[in-house]
Amino acid sequence: MTTKSQLPIDPLKSLLGIERKRKEITNPKHLNMLDVLEEHIRAELEGDLERIMRTLVPEPEYHFWGSTPQEHFVGNAATRDFYTKIFESGSNQLERTYDRFIIDDYGIFGDGLIKVVVRGALLERLAKNHPGQSIDVHGAYVTVRHSAVIIPFSSDGLMKGEDIYGDERVELIKVE
Secondary structure, three states, rough: OOHHHOOOOOOEEEEHHHHHHHHOOHHHHHHHHHHHHHHHHHHHHHHHHHHHHHHHHEEEEEEEEEEEOOOOEEOOOHHHHHHHHHHHHHOOOEEEEOEEEEEEOEEEEEEEEEEEEHHHHHHHHHOOOOOOOOOOOOEEEEEEEEEEEEEEEOOOOEEEEEEEEEOOOOEEEEEE
C-alpha cells in the first residue's frame, strides 16, 4: 500500500475549515464543538480508535447516503467495527475541503470535496459507474467526490454520530 509520504492528498487539509471557522467564533459551546471535531479528525487520520470513541456519545448513530449503499448503524460496537475496517483498509487517509462550514447549537454542517485513498480491491462496486476503466485490484486509488456531512452534538458536547451524503459521481485517480 502507498505510504503517507507518497499520498497524492494532504490529510491535514481536512483541518483547515475548522481553523478558519475557529477565527470567526466566540461562542464557547461552538468552540468546544470545533475542538471535539478536530480531535475526532486527528484521531481518525492517525488510526486511533480509543481517541475517536472519546469524541462520541456512548451509542453513536451513523447514516451514509448516496454514493455508498445506504448504510445505517447505531451503537458503540458497530462504530468500533466501522472504524476498525476503515483503518485496516487505509481509507482513513482522506482530505476534505469545505465550500461551506456552518456551526450552531445543534451541530456542524460542512460540504465540499472529499478525497479518500482506497484499495483497488474495494472499488469493484464503483467500476460499474466507470465504463471502460479497468480497476487494478492490487493498486491504490484516490476517490474524489462532493460530500456533505451533518454532525449533531449532545448537550454535553460530544458528537452524536454523522450523517454523510456522497455524490454518486466519483472520480478515480490511480496512485502510481
